[in-house]
Amino acid sequence: MLEQHGENGSSEIDSIEEAGSGGSGSVSVVELKRVNKIRRDFVANVSHELKTPATSLKLLAESLVDVLGEDPEGARFFAEQLRDETERLAKLTTDLLDLTRLESEEGIQNPQPVDVRSILMVMLARHRPTARRKNISLSWKRSGRAATYTVRGDETQLTSMFSNLVENAVKYTPVGGRVEVTAESDESEVVVRVSDTGIGIPEKYLARIFERFYRVDKARSKETGGTGLGLSIVRHIAENHGGRVTVKSTPSEGSTFTVRLPRG
Ligand SMILES: Nc1ncnc2c1ncn2[C@@H]1O[C@H](COP(=O)(O)OP(=O)(O)OP(=O)(O)O)[C@@H](O)[C@H]1O
Numbered sequence: 533m534l535e536q537h538g539e540n541g542s543s544e545i546d547s548i549e550e551a552g553s554g555g556s557g558s559v560s561v562v563e564l565k566r567v568n569k570i571r572r573d574f575v576a577n578v579s580h581e582l583k584t585p586a587t588s589l590k591l592l593a594e595s596l597v598d599v600l601g602e603d604p605e606g607a608r609f610f611a612e613q614l615r616d617e618t619e620r621l622a623k624l625t626t627d628l629l630d631l632t633r634l635e636s637e638e639g640i641q642n643p644q645p646v647d648v649r650s651i652l653m654v655m656l657a658r659h660r661p662t663a664r665r666k667n668i669s670l671s672w673k674r675s676g677r678a679a680t681y682t683v684r685g686d687e688t689q690l691t692s693m694f695s696n697l698v699e700n701a702v703k704y705t706p707v708g709g710r711v712e713v714t715a716e717s718d719e720s721e722v723v724v725r726v727s728d729t730g731i732g733i734p735e736k737y738l739a740r741i742f743e744r745f746y747r748v749d750k751a752r753s754k755e756t757g758g759t760g761l762g763l764s765i766v767r768h769i770a771e772n773h774g775g776r777v778t779v780k781s782t783p784s785e786g787s788t789f790t791v792r793l794p795r796g
């Protein structure tokens with residue numbers, strides 16, 4: 533049983549009677565300490581990530597007040613920055629809520645048949661305007677002769693998963709590049725690949741990019757506005773559907789994210 537003593541977070545686990553690791557129904561002290569640390573790190577990360585945009589909003593609002601009535605150009609600039617920073621904060625909170633919900637659920641509540649191909653079509657249409665602005669070709673290829681791409685799951689979650697992958701592919705690919713989405717399926721699974729000719733990810737970071745808040749280049753991602761939650765959302769959704777996501781990447785050449793989902 534857990535009893536709370538004092539204010540030190542780690543003291544919560546001092547009174548565990550049965551500490552044998554791996555024993556049925558018991559949790560080891562080491563494991564609980566680890567979980568507690570993850571929770572503390574998460575709260576610290578969230579606070580940090582919320583503090584940055586909150587500080588910017590305050591500074592931008594003050595700058596706007598300063599130039600109002602004297603410098604319409606400057607006022608417009610600060611107002612636009614305020615809008616962008618507010619959007620970023622809104623996205624961060626939505627992503628955090630999504631992630632918290634995904635983590636607390638096991639599997640999918642009320643799974644329905646979902647046609648992965650039609651989700652991908654909608655996804656391509658959604659990201660095409662951004663791709664076009666960067667002169668990136670965004671194409672779709674169905675490989676094999678599979679007639680059906682239906683899985684059992686949650687359409688909203690699957691849409692969010694593919695949207696994150698296509699968004700990343702477009703975001704991390706320089707002007708003039710290519711992003712290709714392919715799908716294939718057999719009796720047992722549907723496999724979707726999102727490939728890009730982008731900046732790629734050095735091998736030593738590959739294992740970490742699915743962690744919450746992890747960004748390869750923090751300075752650069754300030755420009756691109758990322759919070760590092762997208763891929764952890766992707767991983768949770770794939771796993772909640774009984775599937776998995778993997779990545780292959782070569783710096784300066786590009787990346788391929790592969791999602792495998794069992795057929796319903
Ligand atoms: N297609 C890609 N090409 C190169 N690097 C990528 C790609 N996808 C992800 N990454 C790297 O992995 C990191 C984590 O991606 P993730 O989607 O979780 O966060 P993000 O895009 O920075 O922010 P957001 O929460 O808005 O998605 C990115 O910051 C980037 O460094």
Ligand SMILES: [Mg+2]
Nearest residue numbers: 700758762763
């Ligand atoms: Mg992302």
